């Protein structure tokens with residue numbers, strides 16, 4: 001044991017020396033520091049402070065006099081957002097700003113592909129440049145803690161290793177194309193309920209091992225140039241003025257050299273923001289405008305601190321070339337090469353959850369297909385607030401199926417159920433659209449149901465499109481539950497009674513409750529909000545042109561109450577009326593003085609979110625507590641089967657490695673995502689039952705075998721020691737569990753670390 005420890009510490013020292021000698025990805029930002037200091041020396045205090053807050057809704061100021069261009073921001077994360085008017089989000093009515101709509105976060109994560117995440121980033125980067133944008137407000141990489149989370153669709157996964165690998169590669173892809181990322185929302189932004197004021201109370205080990213990982217890799221290994229502090233508080237402090245997050249961890253431990261940009265409306269004070277790590281207030285200047293100048297006059301703040309902040313902003317400005325005004329926006333934003341990337345991601349994202357009796361792929365003899373459900377025709381590019389995209393085009397599932405089916409196959413369509421248009425602001429108005437439901441739990445409409453059943457009865461196969469929509473899963477609110485809306489369960493049961501040859505395709509960003517649907521659906525596909533070419537990719541999978549190969553990036557619980565935050569009563573919090581965020585939009589509040597507003601804020605309830613489940617997020621909880629989910633994390637079937645050969649394993653000072661042969665036992669080309677989990681028998685430190693530590697997407701021709709090697713860096717096996725406040729390695733037995741899903745382990749081995 002002593003020897004191993006010695007080797008490890010020597011190895012750690014050698015790694016440290018090597019790391020010191022080599023420039024880190026963040027050092028790219030300091031390359032121009034001399035020039036930057038010369039610029040700062042010429043700036044007036046007023047010019048400097050102008051850089052610390054918004055200039056328009058999507059820009060912050062440069063210094064024209066000194067040839068420093070303004071910084072232009074764009075949402076993110078699934079396509080460059082349509083141009084808005086200077087002081088709001090309303091459309092500017094441009095013609096050339098239609099972008100490529102990339103599959104949303106959970107769809108990207110379902111590919112489990114670092115390579116595709118990189119390409120996705122390059123696609124976003126290319127289109128950002130065409131629009132003259134310097135910073136993409138993305139990727140959005142928070143851990144999916146709640147199945148009901150309004151932004152689950154934006155975020156990647158419930159697992160930190162998967163999220164971090166994708167967040168790193170997305171970041172590299174964007175920045176290699178000359179645009180900065182603004183990785184968001186830092187940190188522990190896992191709910192929309194009371195998002196403007198909720199205090200996420202999370203212990204330090206869980207924070208480090210789970211919630212910070214996707215940010216850490218993007219910053220440390222990817223050189224992320226900017227970071228967006230979240231709306232919420234973490235352990236008592238707002239993220240935009242959180243000393244521990246911004247100064248101690250981000251800048252101190254991770255060596256971040258760039259700028260932080262508050263979420264829109266997420267800055268809360270002058271002193272807090274100035275002293276605890278914020279660079280740019282978005283939007284407004286009530287905190288980082290004149291009050292900064294006044295505070296310097298009184299001696300409460302120093303100009304040196306302002307210089308530091310300006311230096312960090314200018315580092316990004318110097319690292320990202322501004323796009324000349326006469327070059328930007330001269331071409332359509334959406335480019336064919338980016339549309340192809342969106343298609344490649346969509347093809348690998350689709351998850352085959354169930355396929356009994358091989359209903360899929362659709363048989364060659366199929367002559368009449370009944371497509372049922374509004375989600376087959378609803379476009380998913382816009383809505384869901386900030387992450388909506390004005391797409392150049394979007395192939396819906398019905399269009400994709402019709403095109404692929406060709407002339408010889410009849411494709412019938414019926415809406416089946418009403419569409420829930422979401423929570424409306426202001427007094428309720430009667431909808432004129434006969435297909436719109438007035439309540440999310442409105443039962444099935446008898447006329448729509450009868451029409452759908454009639455089509456189902458006369459078709460060879462029924463494809464039912466269920467799931468949610470972007471009014472149900474959206475930024476700004478969480479779902480009340482994960483039930484399928486507007487009578488969908490009733491519809492699918494009636495369809496199955498009419499025709500047993502039935503496939504369900506779920507169009508949603510997050511999980512849904514499938515307890516009623518599953519018994520009446522021989523085949524189930526998770527189709528996501530899958531981007532501009534989503535319908536094309538789906539048809540390719542349904543017709544068997546390609547084998548499905550996506551794997552779930554989160555657990556589908558059987559019922560909501562099984563999931564950790566609900567089981568422990570941690571969510572929802574009973575405190576009502578604490579949503580500070582809505583104050584931004586209240587006319588009466590906007591007219592108040594700073595003192596009046598502060599008094600109002602102080603008197604408001606203080607909602608909290610307790611993370612007592614600790615690291616047992618997602619499958620870590622289900623496995624440890626032995627609760628069977630509907631579909632497990634990592635689950636996803638193919639049209640072929642894969643053989644996992646015997647695994648060999650070894651451990652060295654820097655990594656644990658496993659090797660095995662993987663065989664495609666079918667006839668057609670297919671990809672498998674192999675997953676390596678670890679368990680720690682006999683550990684003294686508390687661990688979840690098992691944790692993902694490595695994975696790979698492997699492409700194989702029919703009948704082909706490849707030797708696959710997976711590597712776990714030893715540093716990824718460490719835990720955060722709350723006594724020493726440092727990363728620590730527990731030596732001892734490590735069980736290696738290799739499989740096709742978290743509940744489908746095929747090979748096991750053990751090593752000592």
Ligand code: BGC
Pocket residue numbers: 075076137184263264386
């Ligand atoms: C969202 C951010 C987004 C920003 C600008 C905020 O409401 O939380 O993700 O980037 O708006 O649109």
